Amino acid sequence: AQSVTQPDIHITVSEGASLELRCNYSYGATPYLFWYVQSPGQGLQLLLKYFSGDTLVQGIKGFEAEFKRSQSSFNLRKPSVHWSDAAEYFCAVGTIMIYNQGEKLIFGQGTELSVKP
Amino acid sequence: DGGITQSPKYLFRKEGQNVTLSCEQNLNHDAMYWYRQDPGQGLRLIYYSQIVNDFQKGDIAEGYSVSREKKESFPLTVTSAQKNPTAFYLCASSLPGREQYFGPGTRLTVT
Secondary structure, three states, X not given: OOEEEXXXXXXXXXXXXXXXXXXXXXXXXXXXXXXXXXXXXXXEEEEEEEOOOOOEEEOHHHXXXXXXXXXXXXXXXXXXXXXXXOEEEEEEEEEEOHHHOOEEEEEOOOEEEEEEO | OOOEEEEOOEEEEOOOOOEEEEEEEOOOOOEEEEXXXXXXXXXXXXXXXXXXXXXXEOOOOOOEEEOOOEOOEOOEEEOOOOOOOOEXXXXXXXXXXXXXXXXOOEEEEEO
C-alpha cells in the first residue's frame, strides 16, 4: 500500500540556518510528489511538486526538494530560514485515479517547524 | 481572483444534528475533494468527485455524504452517524492529473 513517512514530528531551527525536512514514500510506480505548507487554522498552500524530469525542483518562498528514487525520498530544503517559515509542512504522494482524472493524495503526518530568533 | 471558498470558517453543532459544509471553486476544476484533518494524523480523504453527478468514497467516508450537482460546488454533510465529527475539514480541487489546491478550511465542533 502507498504511504508517506515524515520522521520528524517537530523541528526547531535558528533564523538564518539551513533547513531540511525529510520525507520517505512507498509507492509501486513513479510517484507524483508534493510539499504543502499550512499555517495555524489555515488551508494548505502548495510549495512545490514533482511530476517528472529534473529531480531537483524549485518552489515558492525559496524552497527546493530533491527526488531520489533509490532512497524513495523527497526531502525539502531551504538554505536560510526566516521567522515567517514557522508552520506545519506536509509531504504527499499522488496516485492516479481511474479515468486519469484528478489525484488521490496520501499525506504524511506533517512536520511542525519552529524558528528561533 | 480564482480560488476555493469554504464556509463557514467555524461551525458549532449539538450531537445528533446533521450539518452541511460548503465548498465552492471558480477555478474551473473538474475534480473536487474533501479531507478531514485531526492533530497528528495528517489529512485523510473523505470523498472525491471527478465529474458532475459522480463521486466516490475515500478512506473514511462512513458518517458523511456529498453531492455534486454543479461543477463549482461540492458540499459535505456530516451526519449524526459520524462518531467523532469534531475536526478541521478541508476542501480541494484540481485539473485532471494536476496538483490539488486547497480552501481555507472549516473547523467543526460538535458538543
